[in-house]
Amino acid sequence: MTTKSQVFKCKACGAIVAVITGGKGELTCCDQKMAEVTPDKAKKLIYGMSRPGSP
DSSP states (O other): OOOOEEEEEETTOOOEOOOOSSSOOOOOOOEEEEEEHHHHHHHHHHHOOTTTOOO
16 A cells, blocks of 8 residues: 655644644634645755754
């Protein structure tokens, strides 16, 4: 079985959530439904974040 991780972003505050495994339902943040981002956008969001211990 192949699973696809999903990345969601809050349109209000910019919080990013990566779902590795999960079930049915929807994610909410700031009382709004979070928007799923494309794989390309997710890579830019995730790899553009600072790493712990980096300057």
